[in-house]
Amino acid sequence: MRNAGSAGVCMMNEAWKNEQQPSFISFISSFLRDNSFRINSVPINPDLIFNCGGLSAAFVFVTAWDAHNASAVFSRIRKVSEEFAHLYVVVALRTKEHNDSFVRSYFKFEIQVGRPTFMPVLDPEMGFEKIVKIALALGACKQQDAIRKLKAERRQSIQRMDLFVGILTSIPSIDTHDTNSLHQALGSVEAIVRASQEAILEKTDLSPEKAHTIRRKNSAEL
Numbered sequence: 001m002r003n004a005g006s007a008g009v010c011m012m013n014e015a016w017k018n019e020q021q022p023s024f025i026s027f028i029s030s031f032l033r034d035n036s037f038r039i040n041s042v043p044i045n046p047d048l049i050f051n052c053g054g055l056s057a058a059f060v061f062v063t064a065w066d067a068h069n070a071s072a073v074f075s076r077i078r079k080v081s082e083e084f085a086h087l088y089v090v091v092a093l094r095t096k097e098h099n100d101s102f103v104r105s106y107f108k109f110e111i112q113v114g115r116p117t118f119m120p121v122l123d124p125e126m127g128f129e130k131i132v133k134i135a136l137a138l139g140a141c142k143q144q145d146a147i148r149k150l151k152a153e154r155r156q157s158i159q160r161m162d163l164f165v166g167i168l169t170s171i172p173s174i175d176t177h178d179t180n181s182l183h184q185a186l187g188s189v190e191a192i193v194r195a196s197q198e199a200i201l202e203k204t205d206l207s208p209e210k211a212h213t214i215r216r217k218n219s220a221e222l
Contacts, residue, residue, distance in 0.1 A: 007036040008052035008139060016047040020063060024124055035132055046080050046087070048131065052139025058084040059131050060116075062091040063124040065098045070105040077116065087116040088134060090127040168192075173210055181205055 010032055017025060032039050037050075046058035060077055081087050093099040099120065106118070121127040167189055168179040185203035186192050192200075192214065200211040 006038055007136065008038075008050055010037050010039045010135075011044055011049040011051075012039060012041050013044050013047045014041045015043075016061070017041055020124075024063070027125055028128055031128060031132065035136075037132070045083060050131070050135035050139075052135050055086070055138050055141075056084075057086040057088065057135055057138050060087070060089045061124075061127060061131065062089070063127070065091055065093055065102055067098075067101040067105065070101075070109075074105065074109040074111065077111075081116050086138065088131070089116050089118045090131055091118065091120050092122070092124050092127050093120045094123060171213060173213055178204075178206055178210060 012028075029039065047061040048059040050057050050059070058080065060080055062073060077089055091102060093102055102120065111118070119127070119130060121130060161183075165176060165179045168174050168182060169176060181204040182192055182200075186195055186200075195203075197208075197211045197215045200206060200214060201208060204211075206214075
């Protein structure tokens with residue numbers, strides 16, 4: 001699936017990249033290109049960092065499970081988990097023996113469930129596909145959350161403006177044009193209450209009569 005523009009950026013640990021089979025790196029490059037990701041090889045602590053929609057997610061990707069190296073793997077996972085709020089650990093477990101060994105190690109090193117999230121897979125290719133899906137899903141959620149916040153802020157802004165207009169147009173002779181002029185010049189009802197008649201005349205196009213009418217109203221009436 002090809003997307004218009006860039007779906008995001010994948011940063012790859014240089015040392016991790018050098019440990020992988022060339023065919024797997026070729027698969028990664030093609031898969032990222034097909035999903036409209038840019039890729040950079042950089043010196044980072046996780047194996048991979050994806051940035052989609054303004055959200056970064058880190059991944060430790062164990063492509064070849066070795067029971068003899070379990071202590072080093074889990075020690076590294078603990079260290080990386082302290083640095084990243086969104087961390088996922090993907091482990092390729094090709095055989096039942098690998099799976100059993102991983103489960104024993106998981107409980108041996110007392111990993112708290114869900115911190116970070118572990119995902120066993122059958123092979124590295126499946127694991128990388130899952131990583132990209134997670135990154136895209138997180139980015140989409142981040143964008144939807146940002147859109148919801150913008151819509152909420154817009155609704156609140158409209159509600160505040162409606163209230164502002166309602167308060168001021170309740171004053172005799174003050175119309176919506178006057179409220180717009182007052183809003184642009186002074187900003188808030190409180191600022192209008194504090195403003196002198198001279199300041200209102202200087203900063204707006206209201207007539208002296210209207211400025212005088214506003215000054216006669218006290219803050220309680222406004």
